Amino acid sequence: MNTTVLDKSPIKHIIDEAESDVINGLYLAGFRRSLRLWRRMAYRGCRLSCSSCYSCSPHSTSLSNPYEEVVLYQRSPQENPRLIVLVGTSGVGVNELRKNLIRMKPSLFKGPIPHTTRPMREGEQTGREYHFVTRELFEYMVCNNRFLEYGLCRGHLYGTSSDAIREVLRKGRICIIDAEPHSLHALRSRKLKPYVIFIRPPERDVLRLTRQHARILTSCCSCRAYTEEDYEELEEASGLMEMKYRQLFDRTVENGRLEEATAELLSVIQEAQEEEQWVPAPWSVPEESRREERRDKGIREERRGGLTYTMDYTSDVY
Numbered sequence: 139m140n141t142t143v144l145d146k147s148p149i150k151h152i153i154d155e156a157e158s159d160v161i162n163g164l165y166l167a168g169f170r171r172s173l174r175l176w177r178r179m180a181y182r183g184c185r186l187s188c189s190s191c192y193s194c195s196p197h198s199t200s201l202s203n204p205y206e207e208v209v210l211y212q213r214s215p216q217e218n219p220r221l222i223v224l225v226g227t228s229g230v231g232v233n234e235l236r237k238n239l240i241r242m243k244p245s246l247f248k249g250p251i252p253h254t255t256r257p258m259r260e261g262e263q264t265g266r267e268y269h270f271v272t273r274e275l276f277e278y279m280v281c282n283n284r285f286l287e288y289g290l291c292r293g294h295l296y297g298t299s300s301d302a303i304r305e306v307l308r309k310g311r312i313c314i315i316d317a318e319p320h321s322l323h324a325l326r327s328r329k330l331k332p333y334v335i336f337i338r339p340p341e342r343d344v345l346r347l348t349r350q351h352a353r354i355l356t357s358c359c360s361c362r363a364y365t366e367e368d369y370e371e372l373e374e375a376s377g378l379m380e381m382k383y384r385q386l387f388d389r390t391v392e393n394g395r396l397e398e399a400t401a402e403l404l405s406v407i408q409e410a411q412e413e414e415q416w417v418p419a420p421w422s423v424p425e426e427s428r429r430e431e432r433r434d435k436g437i438r439e440e441r442r443g444g445l446t447y448t449m450d451y452t453s454d455v456y
């Protein structure tokens with residue numbers, strides 16, 4: 139496998155962190171601070187250079203076309219649960235809420251197990267903390283668009299694959315992930331039917347009151363108490379995110395008091411799984427006609443000599 143593929147990709151070097159998110163024997167995979175930091179840096183980079191960023195560019199269909207045909211969709215009990223995606227600006231409490239839900243209802247919620255090329259440590263098991271894979275396999279997965287996002291940390295690659303998400307859903311559990319808004323276009327598929335919940339900060343006085351003991355993650359991978367500037371930045375970044383991406387959000391939940399926000403989130407997720415919701419029209423097309431459509435597209439592109447596109451169109455991600 140040619141390593142230049144990864145060199146050209148939007149990987150950012152990120153800082154390592156203390157391992158393990160194990161609480162009372164429950165493995166909370168995917169909460170590594172390094173990946174969160176990477177995401178944050180990637181998002182900031184994206185905001186600074188919007189003209190070259192795929193998701194902000196006119197090529198991103200979900201953003202360039204704010205109108206899309208939607209239909210009412212009711213999930214049947216035989217179908218996999220819908221993927222739940224939490225979106226929010228760094229520091230608003232997305233991880234705290236996600237962790238809270240998994241801790242409260244571990245038989246209902248689960249996060250996807252990330253992949254890594256880092257060597258397995260004593261006491262770890264592949265498929266529990268991580269899927270431990272070789273660099274070759276990781277790069278192969280990158281080339282085949284298997285990752286929704288990935289990052290490099292002290293020479294080791296980390297990533298969240300769409301297969302890991304599907305694995306959770308296939309087992310009938312609600313897969314709950316947090317994502318940067320620019321990853322949403324890759325998630326919006328008929329198979330995953332993501333339900334996107336935007337987490338918004340509360341009013342400033344509620345922020346001050348509730349975040350007294352909260353710790354903000356700095357870019358130097360250390361934690362400290364929130365300051366007034368942090369609140370200001372949080373509110374501003376959140377407002378911008380909401381303005382720019384709101385057409386991709388299904389619901390908004392305000393994260394003021396943690397118990398109240400968690401309870402609201404639980405009820406919103408229950409509605410998303412059990413009640414009728416608006417979804418993009420192609421998500422309700424029967425599987426057989428989708429397969430035919432994909433086959434047709436694949437053949438057309440092969441004739442044009444674009445063999446490589448065939449793989450994308452027949453991939454499960456779409």
Ligand SMILES: Nc1ncnc2c1ncn2[C@@H]1O[C@H](COP(=O)(O)OP(=O)(O)OP(=O)(O)O)[C@@H](O)[C@H]1O
Binds near residue numbers: 175
């Ligand atoms: N509703 C809340 N009330 C009080 N503290 C909260 C609440 N939500 C989150 N916190 C605290 O705020 C801090 C930041 O939360 P969290 O780590 O979940 O942020 P985040 O949105 O995931 O951003 P990042 O990935 O940058 O950490 C943590 O100390 C967390 O315990």
